[in-house]
Amino acid sequence: MTIESAEVLVSSPGRNFVTLRITTSDGVTGLGDATVNGRELSVVSYLKDHVVPLLVGLDEHRIEDTWQYLYRGAYWRRGPITMAAIAAVDTALWDIKAKIAGLPLYQLLGGRSREGLLCYGHASGADLPELFDSIRHHQAEGYRAIRVQTGIPGLPNVYGVASSANSATTAEGVTARYDHEPARPGSKPVEESWDTRAYIRHVPTVFEAVRNEFGPELPLLHDAHHRLTPIQAAKVGKSLEPYDLFWLEDVTPAENQAVLRRVREHTTTPLAIGEVFNTIHDYRELFEEQLIDYVRSPITHAGGVTGLRRIFDYASVYQIKSGVHGPTDVSPVGLAAAIHLGIAIPNFGIQEYMQHSAATHDVFQTDYTFEGGMLKPGEAAGLGVEYDDVAGAAHEYAPAYLPVNRLLDGSMHDW
Ligand code: EZ4
Numbered sequence: 001m002t003i004e005s006a007e008v009l010v011s012s013p014g015r016n017f018v019t020l021r022i023t024t025s026d027g028v029t030g031l032g033d034a035t036v037n038g039r040e041l042s043v044v045s046y047l048k049d050h051v052v053p054l055l056v057g058l059d060e061h062r063i064e065d066t067w068q069y070l071y072r073g074a075y076w077r078r079g080p081i082t083m084a085a086i087a088a089v090d091t092a093l094w095d096i097k098a099k100i101a102g103l104p105l106y107q108l109l110g111g112r113s114r115e116g117l118l119c120y121g122h123a124s125g126a127d128l129p130e131l132f133d134s135i136r137h138h139q140a141e142g143y144r145a146i147r148v149q150t151g152i153p154g155l156p157n158v159y160g161v162a163s164s165a166n167s168a169t170t171a172e173g174v175t176a177r178y179d180h181e182p183a184r185p186g187s188k189p190v191e192e193s194w195d196t197r198a199y200i201r202h203v204p205t206v207f208e209a210v211r212n213e214f215g216p217e218l219p220l221l222h223d224a225h226h227r228l229t230p231i232q233a234a235k236v237g238k239s240l241e242p243y244d245l246f247w248l249e250d251v252t253p254a255e256n257q258a259v260l261r262r263v264r265e266h267t268t269t270p271l272a273i274g275e276v277f278n279t280i281h282d283y284r285e286l287f288e289e290q291l292i293d294y295v296r297s298p299i300t301h302a303g304g305v306t307g308l309r310r311i312f313d314y315a316s317v318y319q320i321k322s323g324v325h326g327p328t329d330v331s332p333v334g335l336a337a338a339i340h341l342g343i344a345i346p347n348f349g350i351q352e353y354m355q356h357s358a359a360t361h362d363v364f365q366t367d368y369t370f371e372g373g374m375l376k377p378g379e380a381a382g383l384g385v386e387y388d389d390v391a392g393a394a395h396e397y398a399p400a401y402l403p404v405n406r407l408l409d410g411s412m413h414d415w
């Protein structure tokens with residue numbers, strides 16, 4: 001059998017998703033997620049104009065060879081657009097292979113290594129009462145690990161905090177108060193503000209209050225979202241040590257990896273990095289010098305199941321664990337693939353899970369479950385995701401950008 005066709009499906013059930021569907025000459029279909037939040041159409045073109053024509057006629061079982069063909073064959077290596085396109089092809093081919101085998105994908109990846117994937121959700125609040133309310137709301141939904149982000153006194157709007165702009169009532173009539181995921185429809189990015197000194201003063205007081213209210217056991221996470229210099233990162237890591245974080249994420253932009261040594265010399269707070277990384281090469285220094293504890297890359301942005309599994313195997317040599325990115329801009333296809341991989345690998349750490357909207361699940365019907373704070377794959381053959389063409393076509397692409405970030409004097413800063 002061979003690959004007969006491949007279609008690039010764009011749908012926007014509240015946010016934009018790019019999905020690749022490959023069909024074999026026997027009529028077996030497979031899905032892959034190619035969504036790059038805020039830059040979606042560049043992957044659509046990469047796939048439609050440059051990848052789909054190459055796929056037709058290939059043996060759908062040759063997953064590794066197809067990966068190498070697209071990676072080495074592009075000549076222009078790495079990068080989020082290329083690696084998302086390769087990820088979509090790779091995931092769709094794994095979906096097809098597992099469907100042909102009549103097995104859920106995780107069985108082809110070695111079978112179960114655990115009962116379910118411990119997940120964390122995103123709690124946030126402009127102030128402490130709102131934050132506590134959000135943490136309780138997440139606990140009531142079953143979450144057993146929680147990311148904490150709050151407003152900072154003096155700053156009008158900050159990353160990770162649900163704001164009035166995105167707490168509007170959705171098409172389904174649900175008030176998405178805590179679904180902050182930030183690419184907002186519109187022709188220009190929203191502007192957020194930042195003051196590093198105010199953040200450094202405020203963040204330990206938040207974790208002290210949360211520990212006092214919720215006790216020592218609850219695993220807590222926090223995302224610094226690439227905003228600190230190494231010495232500032234060291235200071236924040238140190239100041240949070242008494243509150244025993246599960247991890248502190250993206251402390252610096254991490255383009256300068258060697259300097260993370262300085263952060264490590266100063267703090268034992270575990271570090272998670274990599275949601276914007278896309279290849280195994282991006283992790284070499286971080287792994288070999290044991291500069292991080294958790295790997296953040298998702299299947300969608302790191303070359304698919306094949307790319308991410310290789311990264312996790314490499315990480316395991318250094319006792320580094322998975323902590324896969326799972327915001328709502330990774331589609332249910334990308335999330336399902338992460339669940340199959342996460343249930344199978346030996347070095348699973350935690351899975352981020354923000355929960356997609358009902359409108360998103362009308363387009364992507366999934367068989368994974370979330371219960372007692374754990375995600376579990378379903379038992380359908382393949383990835384266990386069906387794409388509904390009618391529901392998908394009802395939501396046209398709408399331009400949307402991630403916010404940009406400025407310091408109080410107007411300078412551009414990392415978002
Ligand atoms: O900003 O997914 O840990 N989660 C994050 C996310 C990212 C968005 C970018 O598309 O940092 O909120």
Ligand code: CO
Pocket residue numbers: 223225249250275
């Ligand atoms: Co993050």
